[in-house]
Amino acid sequence: MASNAASRRDEDEVCPVCKSSRYLNPDMRFLINPECYHKMCESCVDRIFSSGPANCPVAGCRKTLRKNRFRKQTFEDIGVEREVDIRRRVMHILNRREEEFDSKRAYDDFLEQREDIIANLVSRIDVAKTEAQLQKYAADNMQSIRANQAIEAEEASSFQARMSLEQEEARLRRQAVRQEYETERREIQAGREDFLTRLASGSSTDAAAIAREGHKVLLKKSSARRSEEERIRQKQAALRLDNKRVSNLSTVEQAGAADTGLVKGLRKIKTPEPEKPYDPFMGYVPEKRDYYSLQSYYPSQYLDPIRNDARMLAGGYDLREYYSRTLLEAFAGLSCFVGEEISQRDAANTSKSTATEGASMAVEGGENTA
Incomplete structure (x- = not known):
């Protein structure tokens, strides 16, 4: 009709x-x-x-x-056709994901805002203002929009691959069940014929033994079939658990500014620090010291003649080495805590004197006894 x-x-x-x-x-x-x-x-x-x-x-x-x-x-009703196109275009731009928001409430507010924009465009309410907001948002967040589009395309392709894999697995399972059914049917038919042949050629006392033997064979086959089915179920459950774990652990790298103007409640994007240039010395500076800085010149009446004497400098003598050694010796004691060393020395001297007095008292006591 x-x-x-x-x-x-x-x-x-x-x-x-x-x-x-x-x-x-x-x-x-x-x-x-x-x-x-x-x-x-x-x-x-x-x-x-x-x-x-x-x-x-x-x-x-x-x-x-x-x-x-x-x-x-595509659709018979032009209104439905127009609404589908508008919805597809808006969702292509406002494609934020739930993990980009601080809370579930912020994501729900974003979904409500997106539906309001779609309703305004479908109903032709404030079309110019809404289109301007969409164009500004698309221009300011082009990087995040493209990143989410790439993620959606990857999810769609992985979903199609997973569906194809599941269909192939289902086909193989049906084929295995069909083959198992045919094999079991042929074995039952062959066992029944063998049972009838043995009964026809044997005596009446062998009938019970033949029946028990056939019953044991059927029990073994049914037990093996049940164990195989249980193994297949466990494997499928483990596969579903692994897929769920992978989907839960998958991380999505988002790009773009946190304050988009149109969309509120987004998480703050932390920009990674740029990598520092490679330092083969691992931060070590040969002429850098903690307590002083080596200068290229120090005024000295003793060193001025040497500095201007070519005979002294011809052999490779460098005044900077003298400056470095002198300053190092001058500041070498700054890393020592004199107060702690004095207390440790006094404690050592006190224990030594105590031991000496004890030894002398022991010697005097031995002499008096003698």
Whole structure:
């Protein structure tokens, strides 16, 4: 009933430009352009827009249309077609993910804001202001938008690969079950024939033994089948657990500024520190000291004649080495804690004197006893 009504509606479709009807031309294809969503036949599109952009030929519409934007209508209702296109375009720009927000409430607010924008564009409420906000957001957050689009594409491809793998595994399981069923059926048939043959050729006392033996074989086969099924179930459960763990541990690197203007509640993005240049000395500076800085010149009446004497400098003598050695010896004691050394020395002297007095008292006591 519904199909008949749809076919009648298709036959009644008329191009608003050339007034051709599908009833007279069953091969007619209608195309729409997302700029205005006016439907026209394919021949009119080729005739009007093949030479370049032109205005929409529908009366009252002044939109400039291009031929490469025309496409076949997906939904029967043009309103649904327009809403789907608007929703796809907005979600292509506002594609923030839940892990980018500080809380679940902030993410829910973002989803509500996105639905409000879609509703405004669908209902034609503040279209210019909304479009300006979207364009500004897209220009300011191009890097994060592209990163999320790449993540979505990777997730879609991994989902398709996982679905293909699951379908292949299901096909292999069905094939294995079918083969197992056929093998078991043939074994049962062969066992039944062997059982009947042995009964026909044996005595009445052997019937019970033959029956018990056949029952044991069936029990062994059923037990082996149950253990194999349990092993397959455990393997599938482990595989599902691994997939869940991998999906939970997967991290997403997001780029872009935290304050986007349009979207609120995003986490602060920490910019990694730039790598420092490689230092082969691991921070060691040969002439750097903790307590002094070596200068290239120190005024001295004793050193001035040496500094100007070519005979002293010809053998490779360098005054900077003298400066470095002298300052190092002068400041060498700054790393020593004199107070602690004095206390340790006094404690050592006190213990030594105590031991000496004890030894002398022991000697005097031995002499008096003698």
